[in-house]
Amino acid sequence: MSSVHSCARALARWPQRPGQLQHAWRLPSNNTFSTSPVLAGNRAIVYNTNGDPARVLSAFSFPELPPPPPNTANIRFLLAPINPADINVIEGVYPAKPEPDVSLCQAKDHPIFVGGNEGLGKVMDIGEGVVDLQKDDWVVMTKAQSGTWSSAKNVALSDVLKVPKGLSEAQAATITVNPPTAYNMLHDFAQLAEGDWIVQNGANGAVGQAVIQIAAAKGYKTINFIRDRDDVELLKQHLELLGATHVVTYDELSDKSLRAKVKTWTGGKDIRLGLNCVSGKTTTLMARLLGNNAHLVSYGAMSKEPLSLPTSLFIFKNLACHGFWQTRWYSNKSLEQRQELLKTLAALMRDGKLRDPDHEVFTIGGTESDVSASEKICNLLARLGQGMYGKKVLLRVEETA
Template sequence: MPFFPTRRLLNELVNRAIVYSHNGDPSKVLTAFSYRPLPPPSPNTVNVKFVLAPINPADLNVIEGVYPAKPTPISYPASSGLGSDNSVFVGGNEGLAQVTEVGQGVSGLEKNDWVIMTKPQIGTWCTTKNVGAEDILKVPQMDGLSEVQAATMTVNPPTAYNMLQEFVSLNEGDWVVQNGANSAVWSLLSLNLRKSCNFASQVGQAVIQIAASRGLKTLNFVRPRDNLEELVNELQNLGATKVLTYDALADKSLRKDLKEWTGGKEIRLGLNCVGGQETTLMARLLGNDAHLVSYGAMSKQPLSLPTSLFIFKNLTSHGFWQSRWYSQKSRDEQKRLMDLLANLMSQGMLKAPSHEVISISAKESDEEAGRKVREVIAKTTGGQHGKKVLLKFSID
């Protein structure tokens, strides 16, 4: 899928992508790149324009080169004179797009349909794109489903949904325990211990809401903080049954309280994005035959669990990665889940994460656009940034 780059003129109606040609610090290696309007779509593909595309922590790890999923480079003609490399990578994995033109042989998609990406690392930080019909899914446009919700529905909400679904058969009234329940801090995770890899999510909040929609009770652990009461209220408003800090895990009275809350019912599912001592203590709250599912490692500490929990209490410890789920499930299964999540969203049962939209106008130069993206990334990775940042390109 070649790009046809163009020397950008002010006010010219062109497309733009946020790209990098080599791995490195995203706040340094990303640049903006303009390209000519797309040619008509080839058979079995469609042209789309992006509505909103989030900057997810994992996207930054991909750019750093420390994430196991790798994007496919986009080649452009050597004659373009844009450098000695003849390929770049477009950033972004997730986003909401709208169909602009449908290629031959594509069924079930029409102009103006909303679509989301199911092929990982497809490169969503751009104005327009030609995509394979198999790499996208149509999202129903319905009352109450916002652009932000649709643009952020392929990673965090299905992670939460699947973790609640795939490991333990839970019935109404059953309990789930999770840490990182607020999940707005950045964490370190990498296959290569020597490199660090940022990872975070709004998964915890999605867990609370999806669990509540199923009548499941949640015991949520968060870091101690000054504005704790505010956070507790916020999570309870989302449907959290109990919200405690990690400090409570060290308190001996917790077991007694827990027994009272659960009526003695054993907790069989624990969700972990923290690791370290907090998770060791949380795992001890689980009952027999329980499953601990990890999807992050905010504490930067490994998952350390007493062997006796595995042997005598039949604990099973798993990981969950939504990218693997997409690679293993049929389009029908993917579509069923996206429709289900869209329905929850439109009914107000799964809210948009708190967010900030960064608009990039066509009037800005590539240099300006590139700097804007680098700066917002430098700001988000510099510390805690509770809000999800989404990119919005205007083409005029």
């Protein structure tokens, strides 16, 4: 079955689900496509217009992949996380835009996008010229927005990295975004040595927890800021078990006495690295804890407030502010550098120094219909949008029966 065929099925099926897609998806006036029954094969979670993921996402069946062309591999996705940035991509508010998946629909004026940026795949078949990969190897994607919410995909060799042995599926499926963000932020800006101190906010996030663990493995001390909450003592204990030196709420950060406390903790040593995924007022306070010649690295802005800092910190304390985006890191680095980083992170995981993120697996079963699968994924995204999940959700899209 041709991919145009799959596309035709989508064109025919989508308008039947009320409130979803029918406005954005219009049949070409000279429609030559025809509907066809759902075939056994694969499935992807797709959208054709930006918007609320709970409204624009659909499950979309497509046939078995053809044999892989030279220098590519066919992979089966085992697990793919739903990261916050994935939501922003679907909403259309993220700077990295996916390319339409032309293997699913070739009609240029009807693009189909597959959700998901990160994921773990297993090699099913390799094309001519592929020597570094073999069947059953695990690979992860380093090309941004490659569409991982799918059961299978044909991928270029240059867009994947082979995963070292010894990791769990969950570790491997989440190794290309958050752990490298944490690792690179700890290494690319300030030259830290064992015993040095860092501060970070949003410390309970996936990146924050990776920062705590990698810093602990390197012998760096961390002061970690979190939101106050009902179970704050439990969370503090959890982060301390991961290796956090101190865990402090933003309320405690707002209290002037914290400054003296921090001085006691550090013995007056300058803190030379701050990591920020919050911005707004509490980040201004956190920046004031930094010493001379410090770097403040931002990778998020959960407060949706700007990063606002007294100019004097820049002029007289030589503060430097940067941003970090793992997507840019990948696009600036060679395949060898990417592989090297993956090995380093995998070693930390195997040594028990970097744990699985708290997660649950959400499976789209192979026997479900596309309509039922679509409802399921939209319900999930609605719950995620309301912040109903504390844990990282890892999507498993099974082959269709």
